[in-house]
Amino acid sequence: MARDFALDFYNGRAWRMTAQDYARRKHFVCERCGAPAPVGFRRDKDRRDGATPRGGIVHHRVHLTPENIGDDRIAYGQDNLELLCWACHNREHRESGAISEGLTFDANGDVVRT
Numbered sequence: 001m002a003r004d005f006a007l008d009f010y011n012g013r014a015w016r017m018t019a020q021d022y023a024r025r026k027h028f029v030c031e032r033c034g035a036p037a038p039v040g041f042r043r044d045k046d047r048r049d050g051a052t053p054r055g056g057i058v059h060h061r062v063h064l065t066p067e068n069i070g071d072d073r074i075a076y077g078q079d080n081l082e083l084l085c086w087a088c089h090n091r092e093h094r095e096s097g098a099i100s101e102g103l104t105f106d107a108n109g110d111v112v113r114t
C-alpha cells in the first residue's frame, strides 16, 4: 500500500540510528524554539529525568514521498534533517502531526498509522 511506504523506513534500524545520531549532534534541543527534543530515549526514562514526556522528532525538510524515499541524500542526509520538538513538528505538518499520508508519531516517537 502506497500510504505505508514510510512505515518500514521509520521503524528501521538505519533510520533510528541516523535520527539518534543527528539529535545527539543537536544536543537534543529543538532547532526552532530551543525546547527539549529527546530522541531515542524510552518515555519512562524521559519522565525520570524530568524531560518532556513527548520525544523530539527528526524531521525531513523535504518530506518523504514514495518517489524520494530511496534517495539516501533525502532520507538520511544531514542537510535534509531538522530536529524538532513535538509542538514545532505538529506546526510544520499543519497541526496534524502526520509525517506522510496516514502516518504520525505516537508519544514514544514511534511511527504509527493514523
Ligand SMILES: [Zn+2]
Pocket (backbone or CB within 6 Å): 030, 031, 032, 033, 034, 035, 084, 085, 086, 087, 088, 089
Ligand atoms: Zn520547537
Ligand SMILES: [Zn+2]
Pocket (backbone or CB within 6 Å): 058, 059, 060, 089, 092, 093, 099
Ligand atoms: Zn516531519
